[in-house]
Amino acid sequence: xxxxxxxxxxxxxxxxxxxxxxxxxxxxxxxxxxxxxxxxxxxxxxxxxxxxxxxxxxxxxxxxxxxxxxxxxxxxxxxxxxxxxxxxxxxxxxxxxxxxxxxxxxxxxxxx
Amino acid sequence: xxxxxxxxxxxxxxxxxxxxxxxxxxxxxxxxxxxxxxxxxxxxxxxxxxxxxxxxxxxxxxxxxxxxxxxxxxxxxxxxxxxxxxxxxxxxxxxxxxxxxxxxxxxxxxxxxxx
Numbered sequence: 001x002x003x004x005x006x007x008x009x010x011x012x013x014x015x016x017x018x019x020x021x022x023x024x025x026x027x028x029x030x031x032x033x034x035x036x037x038x039x040x041x042x043x044x045x046x047x048x049x050x051x052x053x054x055x056x057x058x059x060x061x062x063x064x065x066x067x068x069x070x071x072x073x074x075x076x077x078x079x080x081x082x083x084x085x086x087x088x089x090x091x092x093x094x095x096x097x098x099x100x101x102x103x104x105x106x107x108x109x110x111x112x
Numbered sequence: 113x114x115x116x117x118x119x120x121x122x123x124x125x126x127x128x129x130x131x132x133x134x135x136x137x138x139x140x141x142x143x144x145x146x147x148x149x150x151x152x153x154x155x156x157x158x159x160x161x162x163x164x165x166x167x168x169x170x171x172x173x174x175x176x177x178x179x180x181x182x183x184x185x186x187x188x189x190x191x192x193x194x195x196x197x198x199x200x201x202x203x204x205x206x207x208x209x210x211x212x213x214x215x216x217x218x219x220x221x222x223x224x225x226x227x
Contacts (some may be wrong), residue, residue: 022190034215039208041200043202043221044202045216045218046215046216049214090182093214096159099145099168100145100147101157102154102155103155
């Protein structure tokens with residue numbers, strides 16, 4: 001079982017739709033949580049860090065539920081340019097340093 | 113803003129050859145991470161360095177080694193290359209700066225093809 005699990009999708013949605021991605025993680029000692037976006041053959045780009053209180057950045061809202069070890073990302077008013085793979089990422093903290101554990105990613109395709 | 117720089121962007125090598133990948137972190141970032149992403153896979157952590165010392169080790173093969181230099185750039189050395197080493201190699205950097213301590217910023221990657 002992977003340490004970070006995501007629904008692989010693909011999610012095919014029309015422009016303007018609201019779409020939600022979910023992610024679960026198995027290490028209860030995980031400290032930090034992120035959503036990254038990756039376009040085909042490009043590097044992962046940090047979309048947003050996820051804080052315990054939840055956070056919003058424009059059309060994007062991220063939520064964290066530590067008790068359930070669950071992270072979500074909500075995208076409102078989808079744009080064609082939102083088409084990408086969304087990676088749920090958890091920071092594994094050991095010895096004072098962290099490494100990122102990636103989920104397999106959820107593919108989003110926004111169509112006209 | 114300056115980003116992580118990686119070179120070369122593309123590299124083609126034959127089996128059993130060696131390769132060296134370079135990474136220049138974002139200015140004032142003190143920690144460098146290396147990841148390997150195979151086709152259709154998620155990035156896998158290889159190794160990291162903080163202040164020129166190895167800080168953590170992941171699934172890095174014994175054939176690979178890495179170091180961080182005094183100017184904070186890092187090099188990943190790969191020897192006895194195998195076909196299975198063909199992948200995208202990403203470098204990421206971060207800095208200990210309050211809330212942003214654990215945010216890692218990725219370079220564009222080096223695409224290594226082993227033939």
